[in-house]
Amino acid sequence: MTENIKKNSLILLTLLPTIFILKLFHAGFMASLEENTKQHAIAIVTQIDTILAYGEQSNQQALDLIAADNNCDQIYRKIRTSVTRIPYVRTTNLVHGDSIYCTSLWGPLTFNDNQAKYVDGKLLLMPGSKVKKNQPLIVVRSEEGDKAALSGIDTRYIESLFSHSQTKSFLVSLAVGKLWLTNNNVFTYENPNKSLLDVQSVTSNNYPFTVYIGLNGKSSWLIFWEQEYFYILVILFAQMFFSLFCRTILCRPRSLYSELERAISNHEFVPYAQPIMNATTKELVGLEILMRWEHPVHGLVRPDMFIPQAERSGLIIPMTDLILKETAKQLRLYKHALPAPFHVGVNIAPQHCNSTVLSEECQRFISEVADNKIVLVLELTEREALEVSDFTHGLFQQLKSLGCKIAIDDFGTGHSSLVNLQKIDLNYLKIDQIFVKNIGIDNTSELLIDTTVEMAKRLSLSIIAEGVETEAQAEYLQKQGVDFLQGFLFSKPIPLEEFLQNHALKLEKQ
Numbered sequence: 001m002t003e004n005i006k007k008n009s010l011i012l013l014t015l016l017p018t019i020f021i022l023k024l025f026h027a028g029f030m031a032s033l034e035e036n037t038k039q040h041a042i043a044i045v046t047q048i049d050t051i052l053a054y055g056e057q058s059n060q061q062a063l064d065l066i067a068a069d070n071n072c073d074q075i076y077r078k079i080r081t082s083v084t085r086i087p088y089v090r091t092t093n094l095v096h097g098d099s100i101y102c103t104s105l106w107g108p109l110t111f112n113d114n115q116a117k118y119v120d121g122k123l124l125l126m127p128g129s130k131v132k133k134n135q136p137l138i139v140v141r142s143e144e145g146d147k148a149a150l151s152g153i154d155t156r157y158i159e160s161l162f163s164h165s166q167t168k169s170f171l172v173s174l175a176v177g178k179l180w181l182t183n184n185n186v187f188t189y190e191n192p193n194k195s196l197l198d199v200q201s202v203t204s205n206n207y208p209f210t211v212y213i214g215l216n217g218k219s220s221w222l223i224f225w226e227q228e229y230f231y232i233l234v235i236l237f238a239q240m241f242f243s244l245f246c247r248t249i250l251c252r253p254r255s256l257y258s259e260l261e262r263a264i265s266n267h268e269f270v271p272y273a274q275p276i277m278n279a280t281t282k283e284l285v286g287l288e289i290l291m292r293w294e295h296p297v298h299g300l301v302r303p304d305m306f307i308p309q310a311e312r313s314g315l316i317i318p319m320t321d322l323i324l325k326e327t328a329k330q331l332r333l334y335k336h337a338l339p340a341p342f343h344v345g346v347n348i349a350p351q352h353c354n355s356t357v358l359s360e361e362c363q364r365f366i367s368e369v370a371d372n373k374i375v376l377v378l379e380l381t382e383r384e385a386l387e388v389s390d391f392t393h394g395l396f397q398q399l400k401s402l403g404c405k406i407a408i409d410d411f412g413t414g415h416s417s418l419v420n421l422q423k424i425d426l427n428y429l430k431i432d433q434i435f436v437k438n439i440g441i442d443n444t445s446e447l448l449i450d451t452t453v454e455m456a457k458r459l460s461l462s463i464i465a466e467g468v469e470t471e472a473q474a475e476y477l478q479k480q481g482v483d484f485l486q487g488f489l490f491s492k493p494i495p496l497e498e499f500l501q502n503h504a505l506k507l508e509k510q
């Protein structure tokens with residue numbers, strides 16, 4: 001799975017369930033809030049009905065006191081006494097025709113009262129009264145023949161019912177005809193519900209009024225957060241853990257095999273080059289191609305971390321093929337700057353020598369570089385034993401006929417038996433760096449080098465010493481008859497392109 005697909009899967013695994021769960025939770029929350037709000041509106045209506053019923057009760061008691069001559073002086077004190085015993089009622093007045101003629105507060109008094117103002121002849125919402133100009137009042141009217149009684153109730157009793165137990169984000173209003181009372185006991189001629197969301201309404205069955213409840217302009221998500229932030233945080237944390245879990249599953253170390261397969265298809269293996277020098281003149285005679293893995297996450301990976309597994313699994317074959325193609329492409333660009341002949345050593349694993357593709361790949365390499373001075377040297381690594389069968393024998397003859405040369409790498413450390421290897425007509429023998437390292441330190445290593453050189457000369461093989469780090473080592477090896485030197489003394493492996501560019505630049509300056 002590529003890093004991009006991994007990232008996208010993680011985003012999907014994290015975001016989609018979170019959005020889905022939050023949406024579901026929000027929908028449930030809103031449904032329950034609506035239900036709760038409706039119940040709250042019903043409860044308010046019931047309580048207002050009860051309050052207004054006290055007004056009617058007070059009206060009835062006043063109407064019962066009226067004498068035939070409508071004399072206020074004799075009854076207003078009794079009305080006042082009765083008003084004080086009835087909850088919520090501030091004042092009760094008596095009406096005859098279109099005039100109020102008696103009040104429980106001031107006794108006999110005359111002022112107009114237009115019956116048409118009362119909704120259904122029963123209820124009136126007023127912005128204020130003679131007692132308190134800016135204190136809204138609700139008036140309940142009861143009629144008996146041509147007589148009527150009015151009870152005024154302070155709207156503060158009603159407004160106190162408006163506060164919502166669940167959230168302050170709701171605006172509650174009471175409508176009596178075209179007049180409105182809203183939270184904070186505000187009287188208004190304007191419908192306050194216009195800018196509200198999710199407005200619920202309940203109309204009283206007993207009096208002509210309706211109670212409205214709606215969200216006061218805030219987003220329902222904000223209210224959801226205000227009310228349920230604890231559970232929302234729980235969901236978000238749970239999702240975070242889920243996403244971390246998914247991340248661990250997705251990013252768990254994959255098998256090296258599948259990583260190598262992925263890297264092959266992404267062309268992540270690149271050629272590095274280390275120069276090979278003439279031991280006497282110290283001039284450049286060639287290079288060894290060393291594979292590096294440019295891993296998208298881990299950066300540059302050393303070959304000893306992946307080559308053994310690649311060789312065991314057989315993936316080394318397509319990996320080497322990639323390296324050969326890339327090497328040919330770059331050499332073609334700079335071949336004009338290279339000396340003749342120019343030795344290009346490529347490490348070949350034993351499995352590769354049992355496959356028919358090797359000669360095809362070498363042929364393609366030779367035709368791609370299209371220059372006879374470039375000599376492809378196949379360095380046979382010794383990590384796995386090379387069985388020289390009739391097939392390999394034939395293969396190496398084919399390779400020779402193409403112009404390839406054969407080197408035995410890491411001589412003295414692996415499975416090679418010179419007798420066996422001579423069957424494939426070797427050209428070079430590479431002395432392993434472990435012996436070179438011990439020059440001047442360990443007599444056995446020096447003895448081994450001397451014997452190897454002598455034997456190689458007798459077999460007409462050229463000798464390359466690897467791992468040359470000091471002048472002393474270089475001098476010793478040259479004196480012993482080693483033909484070519486390779487090691488950090490001359491250069492560490494660097495990207496092939498950089499190597500070729502540097503070399504071309506150096507030539508230009510000379």
Ligand SMILES: Nc1nc2c(ncn2[C@@H]2O[C@H](COP(=O)(O)O[C@H]3[C@@H](O)[C@H](n4cnc5c(=O)[nH]c(N)nc54)O[C@@H]3COP(=O)(O)O)[C@@H](O)[C@H]2O)c(=O)[nH]1
Binds near residue numbers: 311468493
């Ligand atoms: N089948 C394939 N095997 C390959 C390929 N590319 C590399 N390899 C093998 O991996 C092993 C490790 O290689 P690397 O880390 O590149 O090490 C090489 C040199 O960098 C290192 N070297 C060279 N000079 C010096 C030195 O002076 N000092 C020092 N300490 N190290 C030095 O030695 C390694 C030389 O490799 P080789 O000549 O092949 O032995 C290694 O075994 C590689 O073979 C590949 O494409 N295919």
